[in-house]
Amino acid sequence: MKFKALWITETAEGKFERSIIERSIDDLPAGEVLIRVKYSSLNYKDALSATGNKGITKKFPHTPGIDAAGVVELSRSEHFGTGDEVIVTGYDLGMNTSGGYGQFIRVPASWVVKKPEAFTLKECMTIGxxxxxxxxxxxxxxxxxxxxxxxxxxxxxxxxxxxxxxxxxxxxxxxxxxxxxxxxxxxxxxxxxxxxxxxxxxxxxxxxxxxxxxxxxxxxxxxxxxxxxxxxxxxxxxxxxxxxxxxxxxxxxxxxxxxxxxxxxxxxxVGSAEMPMSTKLKIWDKLSGQWNCREKMNAIAKEVSLEELKNTYIDTILKGNVMGRIVVNVEA
Ligand SMILES: NC(=O)c1ccc[n+]([C@@H]2O[C@H](COP(=O)([O-])OP(=O)(O)OC[C@H]3O[C@@H](n4cnc5c(N)ncnc54)[C@H](OP(=O)(O)O)[C@@H]3O)[C@@H](O)[C@H]2O)c1
Structure with missing residues (x-):
């Protein structure tokens, strides 16, 4: 099966180029959970990965995106079933593992969190x-x-x-x-x-x-x-x-x-990429409950397509000019 993804390549001169291509699910890394991504988001680290920062991403070509929210397509884990709404933030996603700027990711089950009931998939990525x-x-x-x-x-x-x-x-x-x-x-x-x-x-x-x-x-x-x-x-x-x-x-x-x-x-x-799952779930609970700032955050979220991300927003965030949260609709 093919899917659309942002693709960063390194030229022979050491320059990094962005394109949107069709990739094959067979090329994704091994993992227990295959997720159909609906939304991702833009973080400073994503822009570093997309512009060839080897401290973030060692090997190119690569699909960045350290956040992803979507629906389980296939699972070999007893904790997740087809159709579950889930999110992944951090770990190696989007660094050296193909990330959320593609319509599919395949990851270890230990990285996957069930979508908190308080939020939609898009809102989870507004938080991201x-x-x-x-x-x-x-x-x-x-x-x-x-x-x-x-x-x-x-x-x-x-x-x-x-x-x-x-x-x-x-x-x-x-x-x-x-x-x-x-x-x-x-x-x-x-x-x-x-x-x-x-x-x-x-x-x-x-x-x-x-x-x-x-x-x-x-x-x-x-x-x-x-x-x-x-x-x-x-x-x-x-x-x-x-x-x-x-x-x-x-x-x-x-x-x-x-x-x-x-x-x-x-x-x-504060290193949010790697932490015990029990702590991660505790923090999502607080975000869903006493720290729920849904209305405020929805007002500062801007939804963009992969094309707009590629052409504009990766460069904008590197210049320190983004205000609020850029949410990427990978199906748009
Ligand atoms: N520890 C973790 O787990 C973790 C997770 C996510 C992000 N981060 C890090 O947190 C930082 C922010 O990430 P982000 O995604 O929020 O980036 P961001 O959206 O680009 O926000 C950074 C903000 O910092 C200010 N700024 C930019 N350049 C500056 C400079 N030279 N001096 C002072 N202020 C400057 C700007 O805000 P104003 O114009 O309002 O000043 C800019 O909007 C990055 O270094 C990122 O790598 C760490």
């Missing part, structure tokens, strides 16, 4: 890896005792995928949110998601050389890394927690130990 990462950050912060009474939480990269969902989830959970954005015109958008204040990127780019700053926030969800992450640690209140999720600014971390040993601040690592 971005929303799941934001939720994982808050889940880990709350395990350390974070709560809304302690004070505001800063979100950086707040109009991006992880950032937008972080603002929406935090505000739904009762937190005061300070959203940091480089986009001048983002206030209305961020206010809709539940931010109570907006600051520009320089506000969390301290150049004073001081080891600690006047404490202004009780925690942070950071997507930027580098000096932004260091500033968030320096300005965090006693016993606060800063979750590191990304590196759109820099992968470096050049600070001192003072925020940790004088203020008891915790630095939390």
């Amino acid at each position: 890896t971005a929303g799941f990462t934001a939720a994982t950050a808050l889940h880990k912060m709350e395990l350390l005792g974070q709560n809304p009474e302690q004070g505001p939480i800063v979100v950086t990269g707040s109009t991006g995928g992880v950032g937008s969902l972080a603002v929406a989830i935090l505000s739904t959970a009762g937190y005061e949110v300070i959203a940091v954005s480089g986009k001048q015109n983002a206030w209305e958008y961020l206010q809709h998601l539940g931010a109570s204040r907006m600051e520009n990127r320089e506000w969390v780019n301290d150049q004073s050389g001081k080891a600690l700053l006047k404490p202004q926030w009780s925690g942070a969800i950071d997507t930027v890394g580098g000096n932004t992450l260091v500033t968030l640690l320096k300005g965090c209140k006693l016993e606060g927690a800063v979750a590191c999720t990304g590196l759109v600014g820099s992968p470096k971390l050049e600070g001192t130990v003072y925020p940790f040993i004088l203020n008891g601040v915790s630095l939390i690592g």
Whole structure:
């Protein structure tokens, strides 16, 4: 059987080209569950894979897409049957395993999650890896005792995928949110998601050389890394927690130990791709229940076809210009 997929090839000159081709199901990797994909989504990592970043995808040609939501076509696992609505986020999907930018994926059963009842397949991809990462950050912060009474939480990269969902989830959970954005015109958008204040990127780019700053926030969800992450640690209140999720600014971390040993601040690592299934299900439960921000997130989702993804949105996200979530309808 043939199916449509985005196809990234490497030329002899080391350039990466995108096309949409027909692939054969026989060419998919081995796995217990064959899924007919309905929706995927666009994450920063997908754009890196689609432009040949070998830290993400080692071998080309390749079909990216680290998220997929669809219907089980064939299953050799007792946990899933034909017709089940399911989602896959993370693990190796879209990295070195053919991903969600194709109409079929075949994956190990251990990667597959039954679609939460609270959401449609499209809504699951509006959340996707971005929303799941934001939720994982808050889940880990709350395990350390974070709560809304302690004070505001800063979100950086707040109009991006992880950032937008972080603002929406935090505000739904009762937190005061300070959203940091480089986009001048983002206030209305961020206010809709539940931010109570907006600051520009320089506000969390301290150049004073001081080891600690006047404490202004009780925690942070950071997507930027580098000096932004260091500033968030320096300005965090006693016993606060800063979750590191990304590196759109820099992968470096050049600070001192003072925020940790004088203020008891915790630095939390968030890696949403690999985690025990029991934790994954706990986080989807929270997203479906007390952190359900369905209306806010649906308002910031833009549905695109594979063609539009290929021609426009992969480049837009690499320039830091995406606002909200790009949901890919792979059947369109
Ligand atoms: N740990 C995990 O499991 C995990 C999962 C998903 C994503 N991530 C990482 O999280 C980061 C964000 O991913 P995403 O999918 O949300 O990307 P995204 O949609 O492109 O969002 C990134 C946002 O960061 C801001 N930004 C871009 N370039 C910047 C720069 N040079 N300095 C400061 N801010 C900048 C922009 O927001 P503003 O214009 O509003 O400032 C941009 O919209 C990436 O590094 C990604 O690899 C990690």
